Amino acid sequence: MRDAGYQTAAWSCNPYYAGPRCGLDRGFETFGRPSDAVQMHRELREWFLHAYQPEKPFFIFLNYIEAHAPYCPPAEHMLQWATKETRAKWEAKPSESWPRLVDHMVSGLDLFSPEEILEAQDLYDEEIAYLDTKLGQLFDFFSRNGLGEKTLMVVTADHGEHLNEHHMMEHNFSLYEPIVRVPLIVRFGDRFPIGEDGRLVQSHDVFPTILEVAEVEWKRQPAHNCESLVGGEGAGARLAVAEYLVPYLEHIDRVAKSYPRIDCSRFLRSLRAVQVDNMKLILPSAGEPELYNLAKDPLELRNLAGERSDVVRDLSAKLEQWLKSFEHFRFSPAAQGELETRTSEQEFRAGRGLGYVR
Structure with a gap:
């Protein structure tokens, strides 16, 4: 996109995707590493104030982390399902709750009561509701600045979440539907009519879809089953x-040692x-x-x-x-041994908070 003349900017709240080890910062003129959606939106607004060039098109990537474990909806979020007591209970000892969720899954033992499973489900729903509010604020920002109808909006996720289906928790060790079936919302005026589309699609269909709308040429590989979603029924992956x-x-x-x-x-x-x-x-x-x-x-x-x-x-x-x-x-350069790949202390602490490090 940068080579096609686009301004490119990205912000990732996930520390494991925000560093040079993954190589996902390549091609972006601006790459921010905020801690949450509030900071990310603030940095996005500052980018539009100080770096945005109205005469050029832009490509922006935002990586939210709110729906990720541990499920701790912020205090300012109005709870709809979980109680304040539930939120306080799970926030008090996240370093104990989340390893126990994984132990519950891998061991096959019922280490969580049915009531606790419901609490986890409620807190996850609260995180989704909070993220929905933040996405609404994002769309409103673009609309207020006259960009809502001119901007292709794509909302999706890299994985879903198990909440005790098949006695599974979180998003490891599984390819069942709760993990692989994720939202894909696309909005761009009349190019994508309002409503639901029942086609079978994949995340990598987003790439050619963006390029086609942006009128950027790309080398298509038919065997890869990667298709633009522009064109209605009949297009897309089968x-x-x-x-x-x-x-x-x-x-x-850890489970093998404990049990x-x-x-x-x-x-x-x-x-x-x-x-x-x-x-x-x-x-x-x-x-x-x-x-x-x-x-x-x-x-x-x-x-x-x-x-x-x-x-x-x-x-x-x-x-x-x-x-x-x-x-x-x-x-990535990291895979070729061209980059330092050691995890920094800051990344390590952030990874522990998200459950990547126990």
Whole structure:
């Protein structure tokens, strides 16, 4: 986008995505590392006051962290589901609550009561409601400044969240629907009519969609199944793929030490999933495949792999063909050993607060 003449700016509240180790700051003339949505919006307004050039188009990326664990909606947020007592209880000992959530999942033991699970669900909903308020403020800011109808708005997420479905918590070790099915909201005048679109799409469809609207040329690779969403029904991907390739070993190690009689082996595997129409196949690196008809079984409770081996073979072949369409790329300078990759003390503390470090 920068090479196409766009002003480029980004702000990321996630410390693990905001550093040079990930390489996601490349191409941005401005890259901010705020702590929360309030600071991010303040820095965005300052950018428009001091750096914005009205004669040039702009590309802005905002990475919110509010829906991420630990679920601690700010005090100024008006609670709709959780009580003040619940918020205070979970805020008081986050370093104990969140590891226990993971232990509850990996061990298979009921370490959280049904009431505590409901509390976690309520707090997560509060975080989503707070984020919705912040997005509304963002849209209002663009509208007040005459940019609302001129700006392509895309809202999405990199993953969902388990809240005790399949006895799972957070967003590791799984490719079930609560993790892979995320919002995708696109607004740009008449190019995207108001309403819901039932097409099967993937996150990487956002990339060509933005480029087509911005009239920026790009080299399309048909085999990658990456399509612009401009054009209504009939456009977009017909095959969706998801991957979970590196198990979070620290979680497993802690549970194995705390509960030595618990078998954690089912978490020591990578996962790939492929969906065509309503049929979804999950292929683990170890263990049996899982096949679900999402139209009839949206909660993924009945594994059809034993009954529909033909569908398992067909979807497996489609996944293999898709994987073979990619060359092996080195995505970032860090992967090539060109950058210092040690975690700073500030990043370490921030990562611990988000649950990345226990």
